[in-house]
Structure formats: C-alpha cells, structure tokens
Amino acid sequence: MSVLVVGVNHRTAPLDLLERIALDAQGVAKAVSGLVALDSVREAVVLSTCNRTEVYAVAELFHQGFDDIQHFLATTAGVDLETINSHTYAEHDDAAAHHLFSVAAGLDSMVLGEGEVLGQVRDAWEIAQAEGAARSSLNLLFRHCLETGKRARTETDIARGTASMSHAAVEMAVDHLGSLDNVSVAVVGAGVMGEGIAVALHGHGARRMTVLNRTEEHGRSIADRVDGTVQTLAALNHVLVESDLIITCTGAQEPIITTDMARPATSPDRPTLIIDIAVPRDVHHEVAQLSDVTVLNLDDVQRWAARGREARTSSVEAVRAIISEELDRYAIASSAMQAAPLISALRSHFDSVRRDELDR
Structure with a gap:
C-alpha cells in the first residue's frame, strides 16, 4: 500500500x-x-x-x-x-x-x-x-x-504581512485607487476567499461595500461583519454599474461577467477596476479590451505578492524544522497504526494459548 x-x-x-x-x-x-x-x-x-x-x-x-x-x-x-x-x-x-x-x-x-x-x-x-x-x-x-x-x-x-491572496488583491486595489474611503466596492463570492477580501477591504477603509453571492443568506454574515449590504448574483448587472471596484472570487465554471454586462458600467468620468482571482476566471477575457476598465487577474496578484515574499523568507527554515518534527510524529503514529492489527492478533493468539494451558 x-x-x-x-x-x-x-x-x-x-x-x-x-x-x-x-x-x-x-x-x-x-x-x-x-x-x-x-x-x-x-x-x-x-x-x-x-x-x-x-x-x-x-x-x-x-x-x-x-x-x-x-x-x-x-x-x-x-x-x-x-x-x-x-x-x-x-x-x-x-x-x-x-x-x-x-x-x-x-x-x-x-x-x-x-x-x-x-x-x-x-x-x-x-x-x-x-x-x-x-x-x-x-x-x-x-x-x-x-x-x-x-x-x-x-x-x-x-x-x-501580505500572506494571503485576498490581502494581496486588496493591496493592489489600494495601489491603483488610493484611499478606499469613498470607493463603491463589490465583492462577488462569499466563500473563504470572499470573506477574507471583504475583511481586508474594510480594514483598508472601504465603507460602501456590497457582497454578492448565489444565495443571499450565505453572504449576509459577511456583509454584516463589514457593515455592508448583500445581494444575490441576480443583481450583478446593477451592482457593476454602481461600483468603482469589483473583486470577484466565485467557484463558477463559466465567466459571470461578460462584455455585455461590463460595458454599461464604463465611463471616462468613472473608470472601473476589476480584480479577478477566481479559477476558472469569473471575467471574460474580452472585458479587458473595454475602455475605462482595468482587469487584473491571478497572474497580476502573484506578481504583486512576490514583492513582499522576502519579508517572510527568514521564517522558512523555522517552518521546515516544524515540518520535520511533525513528519517524525506522523511516521511513528503511522507505524503504530500499521502494527496494531498484528499486535492484536498476537495478543489473541497468546490469550488462546493461555486459556488452552489453563484448561488442561
């Protein structure tokens, strides 16, 4: 095995x-x-x-x-x-x-x-x-x-520091937009990543936030935590028009934001930033060709996050030592688990021999 x-x-x-x-x-x-x-x-x-x-x-x-x-x-x-x-x-x-x-x-x-x-x-x-x-x-x-x-x-x-995809995405948004105090933000997806993004946005000053999810109930707990509002994905078209920043991270298998949906949200007076960290991508690749829309994806987030990597590399050796210790503990536990049936069989055998001897 x-x-x-x-x-x-x-x-x-x-x-x-x-x-x-x-x-x-x-x-x-x-x-x-x-x-x-x-x-x-x-x-x-x-x-x-x-x-x-x-x-x-x-x-x-x-x-x-x-x-x-x-x-x-x-x-x-x-x-x-x-x-x-x-x-x-x-x-x-x-x-x-x-x-x-x-x-x-x-x-x-x-x-x-x-x-x-x-x-x-x-x-x-x-x-x-x-x-x-x-x-x-x-x-x-x-x-x-x-x-x-x-x-x-x-x-x-x-x-x-920046030790998550969600925080890296939010830092990119701040770098592009400056203060988030008066920015209208939409977080699309209410999973673990979406929650991390919403919390990070709130921590950076975002106070006009909408959380969108397939079901309103699942997104409500996140929206309440960041003093935001909640909508279902059925409201996505409307929310796109109202938002300056959209960060999307659903588990959809097909793009949920198309060019036809994004085009009404474009305006020279109000450029839109979309950060798509979903896999598969939530934003159709042609959306990036629209005027006054900037689309950043997972590759962009990776490049951004790499800038802060050096600050955490000093801990790598300490983490490797922990991994080594836990691997040793796992090996001991695994050996004991594999030996357990044999030990049990031997005990049963010796008990049987002992009973036979006592019955003589």
Missing part, C-alpha cells in the same frame, strides 16, 4: 489548465467518490484551489494508482493524457507527506505563508470524510498536516 499525491499547481501548469481542472465542492465530492470506486485506489482526498488541484490517495500499487489518477485528471480537464503528463508531479509515502505538510504550512503557495490554504486543506479532508473516501490512513495524514499548518503560523512569522 502506498500513500501518493498527483497534481498540478501554479508552478507546473499555465492558468488556463488550472482553470479547466479546478473543481468546486460538489465536483470534489463527486471526484473522491469516483476515485475510490477504482480498483487501485483505497482512499482519496482531492484538494482543488485557485493554485492547485491535487489528489492524495492510498493505492494498492503506486504505479497503477498513479496511472489511474493521471487519467482522472486528464478527463477532468478535458485534455489528452500527454498534456497532463507534461504538467503533473507525483510523490509517494514520505515524500507525499512532506509535500502535503509543506502545502498546509504555506511553503508551496503562490503567496508564501498564505493562511487560506489551511482552511482549504481542512475543507477537502472533510468532504472526503463525508463521502467515505478518507479513512484511517488519510485521516491520520491530514490530522498531522493540519497540526503542522497551525504550528507554522503560531510559532513563526511565515504568515506576517
């Missing part, structure tokens, strides 16, 4: 492939159910964020599991196997655990030390548990990886 990870991320694949392979929560649930239905896969967790889509699995045989997961990724992205092969990476056993722990600690993120990924890892694990796809082996692995991520952020300065 092998624990393995197979995936693509912002370092190995272009944005258009990341968009095609990205899964929302419903897609992740369907994916893990499909993976564990394969003969080669015993357990599975799928982590899909704006930066990566990774499959963590327990496989009977590494090579068969790897091949099956490669086919799964190719099918998900709608591309041929050769394309997937040129962009994926794979690790197994100790190296797979090390990779996951590094992800949870923020060392493998587009923004070094970002905090959002830890919640995304937890969500992925919980979905797999709900689908019955994560059992003893992956449950142990993910418990230890979450502990690693928590320690990295509480015991080091890895998360200090």
Whole structure:
C-alpha cells in the first residue's frame, strides 16, 4: 500500500489548465467518490484551489494508482493524457507527506505563508470524510498536516504581512485607487476567499461595500461583519454599474461577467477596476479590451505578492524544522497504526494459548 499525491499547481501548469481542472465542492465530492470506486485506489482526498488541484490517495500499487489518477485528471480537464503528463508531479509515502505538510504550512503557495490554504486543506479532508473516501490512513495524514499548518503560523512569522491572496488583491486595489474611503466596492463570492477580501477591504477603509453571492443568506454574515449590504448574483448587472471596484472570487465554471454586462458600467468620468482571482476566471477575457476598465487577474496578484515574499523568507527554515518534527510524529503514529492489527492478533493468539494451558 502506498500513500501518493498527483497534481498540478501554479508552478507546473499555465492558468488556463488550472482553470479547466479546478473543481468546486460538489465536483470534489463527486471526484473522491469516483476515485475510490477504482480498483487501485483505497482512499482519496482531492484538494482543488485557485493554485492547485491535487489528489492524495492510498493505492494498492503506486504505479497503477498513479496511472489511474493521471487519467482522472486528464478527463477532468478535458485534455489528452500527454498534456497532463507534461504538467503533473507525483510523490509517494514520505515524500507525499512532506509535500502535503509543506502545502498546509504555506511553503508551496503562490503567496508564501498564505493562511487560506489551511482552511482549504481542512475543507477537502472533510468532504472526503463525508463521502467515505478518507479513512484511517488519510485521516491520520491530514490530522498531522493540519497540526503542522497551525504550528507554522503560531510559532513563526511565515504568515506576517501580505500572506494571503485576498490581502494581496486588496493591496493592489489600494495601489491603483488610493484611499478606499469613498470607493463603491463589490465583492462577488462569499466563500473563504470572499470573506477574507471583504475583511481586508474594510480594514483598508472601504465603507460602501456590497457582497454578492448565489444565495443571499450565505453572504449576509459577511456583509454584516463589514457593515455592508448583500445581494444575490441576480443583481450583478446593477451592482457593476454602481461600483468603482469589483473583486470577484466565485467557484463558477463559466465567466459571470461578460462584455455585455461590463460595458454599461464604463465611463471616462468613472473608470472601473476589476480584480479577478477566481479559477476558472469569473471575467471574460474580452472585458479587458473595454475602455475605462482595468482587469487584473491571478497572474497580476502573484506578481504583486512576490514583492513582499522576502519579508517572510527568514521564517522558512523555522517552518521546515516544524515540518520535520511533525513528519517524525506522523511516521511513528503511522507505524503504530500499521502494527496494531498484528499486535492484536498476537495478543489473541497468546490469550488462546493461555486459556488452552489453563484448561488442561
């Protein structure tokens, strides 16, 4: 039995492939159910964020599991196997655990030390548990990886400063617009990223904020937290016209802002800034060609975030030491778990022998 990870991320694949392979929560649930239905896969967790889509699995045989997961990724992205092969990476056993722990600690993120990924890892694990796809082996692995991520952020300065995609996006907005005090802002999407963006905007002085979400109920708690208003996506056309700044981060599989929707919002007297950090992209690429509209995407946010990376690199070695400690603890716990059935069988055998001797 092998624990393995197979995936693509912002370092190995272009944005258009990341968009095609990205899964929302419903897609992740369907994916893990499909993976564990394969003969080669015993357990599975799928982590899909704006930066990566990774499959963590327990496989009977590494090579068969790897091949099956490669086919799964190719099918998900709608591309041929050769394309997937040129962009994926794979690790197994100790190296797979090390990779996951590094992800949870923020060392493998587009923004070094970002905090959002830890919640995304937890969500992925919980979905797999709900689908019955994560059992003893992956449950142990993910418990230890979450502990690693928590320690990295509480015991080091890895998360200090601009350590999230949401904060990087908001800092870009401030750089373009200056003060946000009198700026009309729309946050489209009320997930973890949307909440982080709304809070960061509020912290930078934004007081005229609308939170849009597919359901009003889910967006209300965020809007209340930042003294904003809430609307459903049905009001998006109207909100675009009224907004100076739009930051969008939904899990939609198709663009939700088209040129026809954005054109009425354009005005030489009131230029519009749109920051799209969704994967797949929420804003159709042709919107950027409109006059008086500036569209920034995930690549722009990555370049911006890289400017503050140096301030957190001094904590990397301390985080690596934490990862090493937690890997040792995981290895001990994993060995104990694997030995448990043998120990139980030996105890049963010796108890049986003892009873036979006493009965003589």
